[in-house]
Amino acid sequence: MINEHPNITVLIDYVHRELIAEEDAAVHTHLAACEPCKGAYEEQARITERLRAHAYAEERDLPYAVVARVRERVAGQARVAWWQHLNLVFRPVVGLPVAAAFVLAALLGYSSLKPHAGAPTIAAAYYLDAHSALTNMATPFAQPAAVPASLQDSGKSATQTTAMGPTTIASE
């Protein structure tokens, strides 16, 4: 536990999770025992939330025309002569993987690639985790998951629902 009260700069960094782990833990420990600092922290947290809410309310997308012009400019800068394209494409190191990709695409079919074209995707796990997190906060008898998603992310999932093993119990 740190004996000195953290100054406002440290508190702001703490709110924004900018401190290194040791500093974060020290401030965290101090706040648990120091009411004045805890009050200052909560005030900073409230200000941050208000600023975020305001930013959300005020955030605007760029007009499509501006986006289109930017993309056009970037594409123009990247443009090269046609013979340079041929040189690039027919190099074995590029040509072979490209040919292999064409064959693979033909085998899998165009439709299976279509959902990944262009638009970003959001992982199903994000939705499941966000649902679990908000449920835990908002309902009085929610049950946190058996294992936090962040430990599952490191390939240690205990929530695989199909595989059998020491960590999984079949329900049927």
Place this chain on the structure above:
Amino acid sequence: MTLRLGLVSLLALAIAAPVAATPTARPARTGTEEAAETAVALLHAAVEAPRRISFVAQVQLLSIGSHGSTASIFRVEHRAPDLTRRWYLAPQNLYGDFTISRAHTTYAIDVRSRRVVVTPHDAFGLHFGWSRNLPLLVANYRPAIGPDDEVAGRPTDVVTLVNRYTGATTMRLWVDERTDLMLRREIYSSDGSVVLQMRFDAVRFTNAIPLATFTLPAHYERTAGPNREMPSNDPLHVMAVSGLAVRAPRYLPEGFTPVAADLDNVKGVRTLHVLYSDGLRTISLFENARGAAVDMSGYHPVSTTVGALSAQYVEDGPTTLLAWSQGALHFALVGDLNRDELERIAASLAQ
């Protein structure tokens, strides 16, 4: 048990009042009503107990889904009001890993990778759910006190929650008689089967847990988990400022109402998340308008329909994720309700 009646009755009246109020004058209280009020007070006490009770325990958690189940065993060191450390004993591949939660921030410590993942607004520690939604729970579930039982060698009061619309027993709680801490809980599906069981195997109450227990390990890589915003308990306001053409379901199971919401930026995609609940069960509706579909790789997606629209769903333990698109809008519905019910809710959005 009877000793508690007098102590909790006033509290019970205070909690139940917003729910139980009716236009007609209340008749004299019967034994049944008194028991129900006591049960409500017990629920409230159980929600609040971790804020004032410190303890060390070993806990089993079992979650049972249609296609498989998961289990974990962990030691818990909880220092009231909001410091909790979970130290995993099982599954084997998590042995030695631990989490530290302070209020609504969770640090997940992966010992082998020497990594700390920090996730804000993730109430992973214990059941710190907003007790302000307890009246909603009581409005939709009839609490009843069952025969006393023992958990981890301690006498407990047993509270059963029965859905007022379906008559189905949905949850059963075992509450420690002396501390009000919830020592065991079972959640049941609509057909009565257990879908979740949490149980304390051993518990010791102490006020001597050192703060050092909750200190993060030094020299570990620190990475940010999901960057969640602080959720709001004013979902209508969040919907209004979302900038999205918000859709609300025309059908919800009886008792469900929006209770919380947040706006997330996921890969630059603004995503509105609204949580609907009847106080016990929850469903989440996600909406974005940037063409960001759901990536279900790693799961086993199954095709289905939402009204006339194509959709896909995956199951993760007792939880189902249903995803579909309508024009530029992309939706995901997540919850522990059965799939027919989720599809009906989804179809009411698509109309």
